Amino acid sequence: MHANPVNDLLERLDKGASRHFIIEKVKADADFFELDSRNGKIVVRGNNYVNLAAGVNWYLKYYAHVNISWNNMNVKLPNVLPEVKKAERHETNMKxxxxxxxxxxxxxxxxxxxxxxxxxxxxxxxxxxxxxxxxxxxxxxxxxxxxxxxxxxxxxxxxxxxxxxxxxxxxxxxxxxxxxxxxxxxxxxxxxxxxxxxxxxxxxxxxxxxxxxxxxxxxxxxxxxxxxxxxxxxxxxxxxxxxxxxxxxxxxxxxxxxxxxxxxxxxxxxxxxxxxxxxxxxxxxxxxxxxxxxxxxxxxxxxxxxxxxxxxxxxxxxxxxxxxxxxxxxxxxxxxxxxxxxxxxxxxxxxxxxxxxxxxxxxxxxxxxxxxxxxxxxxxxxxxxxxxxxxxxxxxxxxxxxxxxxxxxxxxxxxxxxxxxxxxxxxSKDEWLKDYVTSRYGRFDKSLYDAWIQLSNSIYNCPALSTQQGTHESVFCARPSDKVYQVSSWSEMNDYYDPMEVIEAARKFMSVADNFIGNNNYEYDMVDILRQAIAEKGRLVYKVMMSAKNAKEKELFEEASKRFMNLLDMQDKLLGTRAEFCLGTWTNRAVNLGKTQEEKNLYEWNAKVQITTWGNRTAANDGGLRDYAHREWSGLLKDFYAMRWRTYIDNVISNWNSAKDNQIDYYSLEEKWVNSPIHYSPDTKGNPVKVAKDISKQIF
Missing domain, CATH: 3.20.20.80 (Glycosidases)
Structure with a gap:
């Protein structure tokens, strides 16, 4: 047993890591951590264990260029850790x-x-x-x-x-x-x-x-x-x-x-x-x-x-x-x-x-x-x-x-x-991003930094007065109609950025893919940013579909719809390369908590209904809860969102010459999927970089 829990934490991050650190808890009036070096080891000093852990993380980011993140909680530290040449202290009155x-x-x-x-x-x-x-x-x-x-x-x-x-x-x-x-x-x-x-x-x-x-x-x-x-x-x-x-x-x-x-x-x-x-x-x-x-x-x-x-x-x-x-x-x-x-x-x-x-x-x-x-x-x-x-x-x-x-x-x-x-x-975000890119990917790369600056000036630059509820939602996840814009009822979305900026940032990200193969943080971000670029393309192609429908250009509508569904399929394949973006990761966690088949079924149903209809028919449709917790996830895209879009597109084409499209009862389609016995695997498919490169050729 280690003398303090920060050493245990270091061991969970990387076995053997604690031997490189000297953790010193000292009394102080203010919350602080201090970084220093002594006898080839890194000294982290602080007034409590949380501040000591924050100091360890600061060292890992700003000296060892290791970024601890939800997608990266097990890391490999270098055998020789960079020295802290001049003691660094951070205090806060934010208790x-x-x-x-x-x-x-x-x-x-x-x-x-x-x-x-x-x-x-x-x-x-x-x-x-x-x-x-x-x-x-x-x-x-x-x-x-x-x-x-x-x-x-x-x-x-x-x-x-x-x-x-x-x-x-x-x-x-x-x-x-x-x-x-x-x-x-x-x-x-x-x-x-x-x-x-x-x-x-x-x-x-x-x-x-x-x-x-x-x-x-x-x-x-x-x-x-x-x-x-x-x-x-x-x-x-x-x-x-x-x-x-x-x-x-x-x-x-x-x-x-x-x-x-x-x-x-x-x-x-x-x-x-x-x-x-x-x-x-x-x-x-x-x-x-x-x-x-x-x-x-x-x-x-x-x-x-x-x-x-x-x-x-x-x-x-x-x-x-x-x-x-x-x-x-x-x-x-x-x-x-x-x-x-x-x-x-x-x-x-x-x-x-x-x-x-x-x-x-x-x-x-x-x-x-x-x-x-x-x-x-x-x-x-x-x-x-x-x-x-x-x-x-x-x-x-x-x-x-x-x-x-x-x-x-x-x-x-x-x-x-x-x-x-x-x-x-x-x-400034620009100076902070320089360090972020270096720690996130283990070294500074100008193409990645330029991509992040582009993102920070566009999609990560939502206007100060905007009250929109989170992300600019993906059109793939929307209940189909002739006037799709936002997905969830209360999103208050606005077109505050140029989608081509995101697509260009994704292109910059992909340009250095061969240099970062096997880099976990890079591959996660690459998939996420390329995913966003595909979603932007999907929204642009949807507009072509609707223009063709309104202009009664059936051939163009069919062609644009095919492209739209291809993009949705690409999105599913791309996201299937990372467990974080797989429906099976979510549903399997639910299933694994059940002790009996009945329990497994109940928990899986909870997992599936929450991210789709959310509630019963009244709550989903009249209460506005359907698709509130939508997820752009592999498996969900292929079997749930694509099913809705195919139904809509087929309905438009089969009613092309009639005055009005048939009304589609989406809730009954959604409930059928929620209650279906299909189980989703948490296993990933394909190498993220290879799949991303193949997709890049088709969208850039």
Whole structure:
């Protein structure tokens, strides 16, 4: 056993790596790390294990040119590590570095096992994260609480959601969808969360648990004789009820909840609570009393605990937090890069008083629904952080957060955001990208740098005032129609960049492919950037299809449609070369968690429905949820998206001379695929560079 957990982390990255480092934990008033050399070894000094891990990562990036990323968590360090010739020190007063969104736990992490979680916790530590949302197993807490309140197993499972939908259940948006869960699910989640929390605490990472904020099952009014309000519907689903804080049983149920949470996982110093999330009706609720009751219940469990709240839409309600003691709450400004609420007057979600003097974190949301696609506001994210620091609201700015709905995408943007606390002065993306390219690929390459500059000035340069929800969505993933633009209901997409810039950047990337064969980071980025270029081509060819249809040029429509479907097929083949872009990686994680065939089928169904229809017919079509979590993935492109497009194209051609096309019931087609017994392999096919080169010849 090593003397400290940072050495263990180094061993997990590369066996034997810890012998090259001297890790020194020292007391200090400020958060810091320091790099130095002594007797041929690298000295990393810091005031806690997370900052030491962040120091190790800084050294790996800026000295050893090794980039640790979701696609690259096992690395090979050089036998002789570069010396730190002059001691380097980084301090920060950004005490809190937050990670995750409730949605991340469902859109990316729903079916993770311990092996994958272990890598993620290492990633967090290396990126300086010290307070991640840690909600695995909360369903088991609820199961036990409801049992104590007199609910039987079936009634409990009508309330608790299935594995693909826990995020929205915990955010009080819906109940029951995707279930019922087998008993083994709860046992499994308790064991997994215990491992997660143990490792986090070993590394000095403080988990943020889900606290109690008044959620009860819809039937609690009758069954438990409670005074509840009805928060209404969410995207066609009935929300859970809200227990009025004035009801004497609020304290009783909150106490039961915290006792059970503590019994299973220990006490946390941070609890996350977001009542009235996304339009929850507050009619008849005394918000001031609600805030005080929620805070009081948490403080009874742990007097030192801090309430963590997400600033999203109208939350947290000003009336709910204004009379709470400053220092007892941290507000996550969830979408700081596009809709800041900290007090920026240019924001569409402007709050004149910010968070009324409560501490807050500058967060980047970036990704919605786990959608695949290049996206970001690279320079703007830097500028806004330093701008926020310089305003009066900077006095209560206590850190940063990454609050994406889905991870394992756009690693460049998360790398950038996680570095912000360790930079004391504003810097330019262009200079930062020089170092990023060098560490990402192990050496500097001008063609790759030029490609990244081109991307950073186009697709990664989403306008400051844009409020679009993540990536410019791929037309391949859209439900077909004569007027396809965005894929998901709320994306607010705009054509803010020239697609030819992305295609040109992909060409530059491909021009050096032979020099980087076998380089994991290069091959991941090459596939991702070429994927984006093919998606851009697809959108351009779709426009030709529609022009031909409107001009009644049948031959041209057929020709353009054939080209469109060929591009979609190329996309599927390209993405099949990397496990990160394979549907089978996602569905197999789900299947592998099942102990019986019935369980395997339930989890796989959850995995498939979440990324397609999302909900039942009402929620998918009328509630707008269908394709919200669409993924440009191999397997899904070939069998799901291509199936929809073929149906549409065949329908147009067969109705060419009629006044109106036949209406297609897409939901019935989608549901058929979701319920089909087809299983997808996680195995990749083909060499990424070879396949990419073949495709490049066809699109450039």
């Amino acid at each position: 809190f570095r937050y990670d995750l969104n409730y949605c991340t736990h469902s859109y990316s992490m729903a079916f993770w096992d311990w092996e994958r979680w272990e890598k993620e916790i290492d990633w967090m530590a290396l990126h300086g994260i010290n307070m991640p949302l840690s909600i695995v197993g909360t369903e088991a807490v609820w199961f036990n609480v409801l049992k104590k309140l007199g609910y039987n197993r079936d009634e409990i499972n009508e309330f608790i959601c299935g594995p693909g939908f826990f995020a929205w259940w915990l955010m009080n948006n819906l109940e029951g969808w995707g279930g019922p869960n087998p008993d083994s699910w709860y046992t499994q989640r308790i064991a997994l969360q215990k491992k997660i929390v143990k490792r986090m605490r070993e590394l000095g990472i403080e988990p943020v648990f889900a606290g109690y904020s008044g959620m009860v099952p819809n039937n609690a009014k009758e069954k438990l004789q409670l005074n509840v309000s009805n928060p209404g519907l969410w995207c066609g689903y009935r929300r859970p009820a809200f227990l009025q804080p004035t009801d004497p049983k609020f304290k009783v149920i909150a106490d039961l909840y915290y006792e059970e949470m503590t019994r299973l996982f220990g006490k946390a110093n941070y609890y996350s609570m977001d009542p009235f999330h996304e339009g929850g009706n507050v009619a008849g609720v005394n918000l001031d009393e609600a805030g005080k009751a929620i805070m009081s219940a948490m403080k009874k469990c742990n007097p030192n605990a801090i309430w963590v709240a997400q600033a999203w839409g109208g939350n947290p309600r000003a009336e709910m937090i204004k009379n709470l003691k400053r220092g007892d709450m941290i507000v996550l400004d969830l979408f700081s890069e596009s809709r800041p609420q900290w007090g920026d007057p240019e924001s569409t979600w402007y709050r004149k008083n910010g968070f009324d003097g409560h501490d807050w974190l500058y967060c980047m949301l970036l990704n919605y629904g786990g959608n695949v696609g290049l996206h970001g506001k690279m320079q703007h994210v830097i500028d806004e952080y330093f701008k926020a620091k310089s305003t009066p609201f900077g006095q209560t700015l206590k850190g940063v957060g990454i609050t994406m709905e889905g991870i394992e995408n756009n690693p460049v943007m998360y790398e950038l955001l996680c570095e912000l606390p360790w930079h004391n002065e504003k810097f």
